[in-house]
Amino acid sequence: MAAYRADEDYDYLYKVVLIGDSGVGKSNLLSRFTRNEFSLESKSTIGVEFATRSIRVEDKIVKAQIWDTAGQERYRAITSAYYRGAVGALLVYDVTRHVTFENVERWLKELRGHTDSNIVIMLVGNKADLRHLCAVSTEDAKAFAERENTFFMETSALESMNVENAFTEVLTQIYHVVSRKALDIGGDPAALPKGQTINVGGKDDVSAVKKVGCCNA
Amino acid sequence: MQCALDFIVQSFQFDIPRTFPAHPALNEDGRDSLRRLLLAYALHNPSVGYCQAMNFFAGLLLLLMPEENAFWTFVGIIDDYFDGYYTEEMIEAQVDQLVFEELIRERFPKLVHHLDYLGVQVTWISGPWFLSIFVNILPWESVLRVWDVLLYEGNRVMLFRTALALMELYGPALVTTKDAGDAITLLQSLAGSTFDSSQLVFTACMGYLTVTEARLQELREKHRPAVLLVVEERSKGGRVWKDPNGLATKLYSFKHDPELLIEENKGTEGSDDALADGDLSYKEPAANLDEMLSGLSVNSELEGRDLQEQVVWLKVELCSLLEDKRSAVL
Numbered sequence: 001m002a003a004y005r006a007d008e009d010y011d012y013l014y015k016v017v018l019i020g021d022s023g024v025g026k027s028n029l030l031s032r033f034t035r036n037e038f039s040l041e042s043k044s045t046i047g048v049e050f051a052t053r054s055i056r057v058e059d060k061i062v063k064a065q066i067w068d069t070a071g072q073e074r075y076r077a078i079t080s081a082y083y084r085g086a087v088g089a090l091l092v093y094d095v096t097r098h099v100t101f102e103n104v105e106r107w108l109k110e111l112r113g114h115t116d117s118n119i120v121i122m123l124v125g126n127k128a129d130l131r132h133l134c135a136v137s138t139e140d141a142k143a144f145a146e147r148e149n150t151f152f153m154e155t156s157a158l159e160s161m162n163v164e165n166a167f168t169e170v171l172t173q174i175y176h177v178v179s180r181k182a183l184d185i186g187g188d189p190a191a192l193p194k195g196q197t198i199n200v201g202g203k204d205d206v207s208a209v210k211k212v213g214c215c216n217a
Numbered sequence: 218m219q220c221a222l223d224f225i226v227q228s229f230q231f232d233i234p235r236t237f238p239a240h241p242a243l244n245e246d247g248r249d250s251l252r253r254l255l256l257a258y259a260l261h262n263p264s265v266g267y268c269q270a271m272n273f274f275a276g277l278l279l280l281l282m283p284e285e286n287a288f289w290t291f292v293g294i295i296d297d298y299f300d301g302y303y304t305e306e307m308i309e310a311q312v313d314q315l316v317f318e319e320l321i322r323e324r325f326p327k328l329v330h331h332l333d334y335l336g337v338q339v340t341w342i343s344g345p346w347f348l349s350i351f352v353n354i355l356p357w358e359s360v361l362r363v364w365d366v367l368l369y370e371g372n373r374v375m376l377f378r379t380a381l382a383l384m385e386l387y388g389p390a391l392v393t394t395k396d397a398g399d400a401i402t403l404l405q406s407l408a409g410s411t412f413d414s415s416q417l418v419f420t421a422c423m424g425y426l427t428v429t430e431a432r433l434q435e436l437r438e439k440h441r442p443a444v445l446l447v448v449e450e451r452s453k454g455g456r457v458w459k460d461p462n463g464l465a466t467k468l469y470s471f472k473h474d475p476e477l478l479i480e481e482n483k484g485t486e487g488s489d490d491a492l493a494d495g496d497l498s499y500k501e502p503a504a505n506l507d508e509m510l511s512g513l514s515v516n517s518e519l520e521g522r523d524l525q526e527q528v529v530w531l532k533v534e535l536c537s538l539l540e541d542k543r544s545a546v547l
Contacts, residue, residue, distance in 0.1 A: 013396055013397070013398065022231055022232075022269070023231035023235075039238075041234065041235075041238030041239050042235060042238065043235050043236070043237070043238060043273075043353060044231075044232045044235040044236070044269050044270075044272060044273075045269075046269060046270045046273070046345055046348050046349040046352075046353070047270075047344045047345035047348045047349070048341070048344070048345055049345070050341075050398075050401050050402065050405065051402070052398035052399075052402060063396075063398065065397060065398040065401075070269055071269075072228075072268065072269045074268060074304075074305050074306070074307055075269065075307070077306065077307055077311065077447075077448065077451060078307060078310065078311065078344060078348075081338075081340070081341075081344075082341060084537070085336070
């Protein structure tokens with residue numbers, strides 16, 4: 001169990017976005033992960049909300065800045081501005097509402113159109129505690145995730161099931177992508193943010209906003 | 218007709234229980250009122266229909282007045298004071314953010330410099346403030362005080378003044394933050410504890426008298442083309458982005474050339490021409506843009522575009538590239 005740490009000391013800072021249709025439980029996933037809270041009576045997210053939490057990944061402390069976005073379609077023009085610089089995303093649907101799964105494809109397109117090609121994406125089927133109401137089979141979702149080359153997990157923010165795992169997995173994968181990228185350009189992680197390699201096909205290459213103090217150390 | 222009704226009801230059904238949840242007045246009857254108000258409005262003005270955030274405004278008004286009065290007040294706010302804000306494209310909401318960014322850069326250059334350094338865009342924070350008209354952002358009493366002035370003045374000036382006042386009040390704390398997450402978290406929590414509503418309203422109204430509707434209109438005119446252009450691009454479904462011979466591809470190949478990038482940066486200093494997103498720290502002389510434009514071989518797609526539009530579009534692009542670079546350097 002990763003302990004909650006003081007915000008001051010961390011090695012990496014990763015930006016992660018939570019996207020998906022309205023009412024799938026994005027805000028509760030965020031509050032469960034960052035504050036271990038869940039509210040059956042949560043309020044609609046207007047625009048975006050934000051929270052952070054630091055966890056340990058291998059021997060490093062990774063601080064996640066997580067942007068929770070409004071789900072309504074028309075907000076996409078506004079929320080896509082928040083995708084900039086994101087290195088990870090949790091694309092959430094509601095396992096009890098098939099339409100939210102059908103919309104995943106459009107979310108994915110939107111996300112890929114605004115972020116770096118190396119972004120780590122996890123498809124998240126939330127509300128998995130409502131097994132008797134399940135409208136999206138795990139197999140379908142898994143197949144979709146494989147086809148689209150994303151990770152996949154079913155979660156329940158209410159029962160605190162897999163929430164920790166989902167975020168930790170995304171952050172760990174980001175850590176690996178970033179480390180690999182650092183190796184690719186000569187093993188000096190500090191060289192990465194200088195911008196010599198700007199990834200083809202992606203609009204952003206802010207994969208690792210490494211803490212300055214750490215680079216210098 | 219039933220189908221259209223169902224569609225509208227569906228658009229807000231999830232937000233009814235998520236509007237001031239657990240508020241005693243929003244019991245079953247209260248929620249029915251809320252549902253009726255939102256449905257009536259969506260039918261009254263289909264070009265807006267229902268947009269998240271409106272549930273909170275309707276809920277707020279229903280707590281203060283009878284249903285019919287609440288409806289007409291709601292109509293006045295959305296159709297008049299916030300015309301173009303909550304429509305499908307949300308154009309005016311986006312324009313206001315660019316305007317606010319320009320104002321904040323003008324008023325608090327040091328604060329913005331610090332936020333730039335942390336990689337925080339002011340609009341990330343101010344966007345939700347404006348869209349929610351501070352509901353759920355400020356404490357309830359402060360929300361009502363701000364709404365009071367806003368309704369009295371009958372325009373959106375108070376949005377800007379309040380946001381500027383919040384930056385004035387909390388700027389000194391913000392400049393001590395060490396990363397983007399801390400800055401945003403701090404500002405969120407400080408805004409949420411703005412209990413001295415008198416101080417807030419006083420700072421907003423007396424401190425920013427020069428922020429007038431006329432000035433805002435002027436700035437909106439200036440920034441609107443950039444927003445319209447982006448909206449247009451989006452509505453084409455990103456065709457330009459994907460087209461191998463498209464403008465975007467040319468820009469990206471441009472981006473990948475490090476020498477050009479450096480040159481471009483050198484060229485960005487010492488001009489008065491503010492970038493389309495109001496980013497004053499990165500400026501570009503028109504000559505440099507022209508050079509860049511002429512460097513791009515004009516194909517049929519470009520010929521169709523108005524040159525002015527292209528310039529604005531390129532500015533937006535250049536701006537985001539510079540932002541990326543800035544984040545990368547950080």
